[in-house]
Amino acid sequence: AQKVTQAQTEISVVEKEDVTLDCVYETRDTTYYLFWYKQPPSGELVFLIRRNSFDEQNEISGRYSWNFQKSTSSFNFTITASQVVDSAVYFCALSEGNAGGTSYGKLTFGQGTILTVHP
């Protein structure tokens, strides 16, 4: 069975600090997809990024960057120069791809990391 672990329950930083959110996953499949979602205080879930198991290239989008390492089964998320608006719960999620391609996109979520950025 697949599993996603976000060991950091809560992180508190001061504005402009860099912060890294950890995500470790377990899966027996060779084809899978990893996602990060953001849940701001208003409650909705916002898709941030998707990464497939064949692409270990890191990605940067503005102040956000993601480091995917298959060797350690990790998909970590870094926010550079954090801002108060980054305060949210961040979820890492895993979607397996069955050999027959029939996983139907079901997501297994981590427990979430509560990030608080203080002014």
Place this chain on the structure above:
Amino acid sequence: NAGVTQTPKFRVLKTGQSMTLLCAQDMNHEYMYWYRQDPGMGLRLIHYSVGEGTTAKGEVPDGYNVSRLKKQNFLLGLESAAPSQTSVYFCASSYRGRNQPQHFGDGTRLSIL
């Protein structure tokens, strides 16, 4: 463009009552999902549907039923509500394919007394 709309946003029920949560999407997505979010546990999949007229069980299906009579709607039913079903419920939808990001509704906060 509404995206994924959940109705209602809040509801308080008494133990044993029944209710239906409605999810509607206007993106012509094939796949739809119902999750529940509980503190410290992330989101867990209750049921999902890969097309009109089809449904399947997720990780925590007990106590819930679903129906997808129309492609754009996915209903979640509680036949006899229990306090353990107090949670925030999220509906999501996506295009066909295991690599497609899911689009979420704003959630329904449900309390069972």
